[in-house]
Amino acid sequence: MVSGGGGSAVALAPGRLADRNFKYYMIFPAVLVILLIGLFPVIYTLIISFQNLTMMDEDTSFHGLMHYRALFEDARFWESLLHTFIFVAVALPAELLLGLAMAYLFLERLPGRQIFVALLVLPVVTSPIIAGATWRLLFDNQFGPINQILGWFAGEPVPIIWLVDPNFVYPAILIAEIWQWTPFMFLLLLAALSNVDKSQTEAAELDGASFLRTFRLIVLPAIWPVMAIAVLIRALDLFRLFDVVWALTRGGPGTSTETISIYAYVAGFQQFETSYTAAMAFVVIVILAVSITLVLRRLEIDR
Amino acid sequence: MARLSIRGLHKFYGKFEALKGIDLDIAEGEFCVFVGPSGCGKSTLLRTIAGLEDVDDGAIDIDGEVVNTLRPRDRNIAMVFQNYALYPYLTVFENIAFGLRARKTPDTQVRERVGRAAEMLGITALLDRTPRQLSGGQRQRVAIGRAVVRDARLFLFDEPLSNLDAQLRDGMRAEIKRLHQEIGKTTIYVTHDQIEAMTLADRIVLMRDGLIEQQGAPLDLFERPATRFVASFLGSPQMNFMPCRLERRDGAATIVFADGRTLAFGAERSADLSAHEGRDLVIGIRPEHMSRALPDRPPAAGAAPISVLVDLVQPTGTRTYAQFRIGEVEVTVELPAHIVEHPGTTIDLLVDMTRVVLIDPKTDKVLSNGTGETG
Numbered sequence: 112m113v114s115g116g117g118g119s120a121v122a123l124a125p126g127r128l129a130d131r132n133f134k135y136y137m138i139f140p141a142v143l144v145i146l147l148i149g150l151f152p153v154i155y156t157l158i159i160s161f162q163n164l165t166m167m168d169e170d171t172s173f174h175g176l177m178h179y180r181a182l183f184e185d186a187r188f189w190e191s192l193l194h195t196f197i198f199v200a201v202a203l204p205a206e207l208l209l210g211l212a213m214a215y216l217f218l219e220r221l222p223g224r225q226i227f228v229a230l231l232v233l234p235v236v237t238s239p240i241i242a243g244a245t246w247r248l249l250f251d252n253q254f255g256p257i258n259q260i261l262g263w264f265a266g267e268p269v270p271i272i273w274l275v276d277p278n279f280v281y282p283a284i285l286i287a288e289i290w291q292w293t294p295f296m297f298l299l300l301l302a303a304l305s306n307v308d309k310s311q312t313e314a315a316e317l318d319g320a321s322f323l324r325t326f327r328l329i330v331l332p333a334i335w336p337v338m339a340i341a342v343l344i345r346a347l348d349l350f351r352l353f354d355v356v357w358a359l360t361r362g363g364p365g366t367s368t369e370t371i372s373i374y375a376y377v378a379g380f381q382q383f384e385t386s387y388t389a390a391m392a393f394v395v396i397v398i399l400a401v402s403i404t405l406v407l408r409r410l411e412i413d414r
Numbered sequence: 415m416a417r418l419s420i421r422g423l424h425k426f427y428g429k430f431e432a433l434k435g436i437d438l439d440i441a442e443g444e445f446c447v448f449v450g451p452s453g454c455g456k457s458t459l460l461r462t463i464a465g466l467e468d469v470d471d472g473a474i475d476i477d478g479e480v481v482n483t484l485r486p487r488d489r490n491i492a493m494v495f496q497n498y499a500l501y502p503y504l505t506v507f508e509n510i511a512f513g514l515r516a517r518k519t520p521d522t523q524v525r526e527r528v529g530r531a532a533e534m535l536g537i538t539a540l541l542d543r544t545p546r547q548l549s550g551g552q553r554q555r556v557a558i559g560r561a562v563v564r565d566a567r568l569f570l571f572d573e574p575l576s577n578l579d580a581q582l583r584d585g586m587r588a589e590i591k592r593l594h595q596e597i598g599k600t601t602i603y604v605t606h607d608q609i610e611a612m613t614l615a616d617r618i619v620l621m622r623d624g625l626i627e628q629q630g631a632p633l634d635l636f637e638r639p640a641t642r643f644v645a646s647f648l649g650s651p652q653m654n655f656m657p658c659r660l661e662r663r664d665g666a667a668t669i670v671f672a673d674g675r676t677l678a679f680g681a682e683r684s685a686d687l688s689a690h691e692g693r694d695l696v697i698g699i700r701p702e703h704m705s706r707a708l709p710d711r712p713p714a715a716g717a718a719p720i721s722v723l724v725d726l727v728q729p730t731g732t733r734t735y736a737q738f739r740i741g742e743v744e745v746t747v748e749l750p751a752h753i754v755e756h757p758g759t760t761i762d763l764l765v766d767m768t769r770v771v772l773i774d775p776k777t778d779k780v781l782s783n784g785t786g787e788t789g
Contacts, residue, residue, distance in 0.1 A: 165682075187476075203566065226435055288499045306500065308497070310496075310497055311499045311500075311501060311502075312467050312497035313464075313486075313493075313495070313499065313500075314493065314495060314499040314515075314560075315465070315501070315512065316485075316486045317464060317465075317486045317489075317491060317492065317493050317515055318487070318512050318513035318560070318564070319515050319516040319517050320487070320512065320516040321489040321516070324516060328501060328503070328504060328512075329501050329503070331501075332502070332503035333502070354467075
């Protein structure tokens with residue numbers, strides 16, 4: 112602004128102030144909706160967890176930390192958390208490494224590349240409950256093709272009862288889960304890898320760097336932001352793992368594959384321990400909120 | 415230091431033939447420039463030498479060893495990329511040291527050699543920075559440092575100056591030439607800029623459509639182009655090309671333009687041109703080979719007068735480019751400043767007929783090159 116414009120600046124000032132507030136008016140409805148569907152349920156969950164609601168009892172009096180105490184002593188809760196962590200700990204690195212390997216494979220402009228990429232992405236667009244049901248058929252111990260194909264190699268009938276045998280039920284679920292979600296990693300990492308400046312890797316190649324050295328010093332830092340977000344999204348998805356397990360085993364045999372989501376569902380909507388489930392949900396929310404905050408903070412420092 | 419020899423090199427991208435049979439020898443310590451318009455195959459040729467592209471046929475031979483199947487890292491070649499290709503997450507020091515570390519050079523030696531390279535390029539103060547914090551010219555120096563620090567036998571430059579602004583480009587060009595004089599390594603340099611090619615090269619390889627159009631020392635190509643393409647590619651502003659007819663008039667070979675104007679050759683070239691008399695040809699005249707006729711001085715031998723009406727004047731400071739028409743063709747002449755200042759002026763020019771080239775319009779081959787030396 113030149114000094115000569117002083118008069119008009121004064122005249123404009125109230126208008127500018129109105130402008131500044133106007134944008135807040137505009138986003139207010141959206142903020143309200145987000146608060147209603149996001150914050151309200153969290154608070155309401157917290158309130159319910161201090162009461163003692165069940166299907167039979169509308170006891171809304173204050174019970175303090177009763178349910179949290181019970182939760183602490185509930186072995187089934189801790190086990191379901193452990194199962195969930197096992198799924199995350201195995202499936203997440205497997206999906207990451209497989210997705211990365213596939214992305215590297217498809218980085219070259221091979222003929223038919225697009226068709227193969229499209230085919231490989233199909234599992235992601237399949238509804239998980241349908242995928243689970245299909246895997247259930249595949250794993251069937253009498254009529255399933257998996258046992259039959261294994262039988263060809265073994266030279267004798269293979270009688271593995273995949274979804275009941277404790278030795279095989281985890282691998283079965285993990286195979287279905289990894290099959291379905293590796294393409295997600297693959298797609299994101301393919302996009303990230305395609306964005307790595309090719310002349311940088313070529314320069315490294317001429318400089319005599321090995322594949323691992325090139326990957327560690329040049330490729331990994333470049334794809335890191337995308338990879339971190341992909342891992343975070345998958346970690347959250349895996350933490351609330353439900354449908355594939357439900358379709359394959361319903362948490363069984365017994366409760367041996369029960370994830371925290373399945374336990375919460377069973378407790379809340381089959382046994383209608385409403386307040387107890389609310390407490391459980393709230394603990395999960397706290398665990399997730401803390402870990403996400405830590406991870407995000409870590410990522411931002413790395414930038 | 416290395417000798418490079420290429421025989422019958424072919425490269426296809428799908429059905430497109432990028433290199434259509436390249437034969438080339440580069441001597442030890444030579445500075446060779448591949449130049450040509452975009453898409454002529456010069457970068458592809460460079461990348462096949464580096465091993466970044468496979469070849470479909472032919473042999474690349476470095477110091478008597480065919481390297482076709484050797485991986486890039488085993489060819490011991492250093493390359494400077496057009497976009498510098500610095501490693502963005504490493505410091506300048508680590509960028510330059512990258513190749514040494516990859517080859518497991520002891521740390522003390524790495525420090526010493528990086529330090530020496532940085533000193534040579536004047537980037538010692540930048541060693542702790544990352545590429546992001548550098549200007550274009552500084553990045554260029556780091557990229558060159560990364561190449562020279564390794565004891566590679568061949569240096570490749572892929573249009574290294576094209577991302578720099580004009581002023582910086584002139585400075586870096588001189589530095590690259592000085593660097594080559596100091597290190598003396600066999601160097602191949604790709605550019606589409608004919609000035610870079612002329613100023614840097616011991617030998618220019620001028621490429622077009624996947625083939626070598628002509629190769630030789632810069633002034634050789636400039637003064638004795640083999641084809642119309644070479645004649646038009648080298649020199650700025652471009653050589654003027656005008657359709658004409660060669661006839662014998664008054665005992666001298668004479669250029670006759672469609673509008674009846676004529677340019678007569680001197681006795682020396684007249685004799686050589688007798689075979690082409692009566693043919694339709696294209697005459698090529700460089701803008702700097704025309705000068706203003708001075709009324710009180712007789713024209714030099716082999717100079718032909720022509721009177722032209724200037725319709726466009728472009729002063730550049732030291733020189734002024736004036737344009738006029740001969741028939742349909744726009745012709746540019748390079749004159750000292752202040753000779754013509756306004757369009758619409760008629761001036762008398764002298765064309766140095768010892769330097770003009772005559773081109774066969776059907777084959778675009780040069781039939782007769784000038785006899786004079788550019789001076």
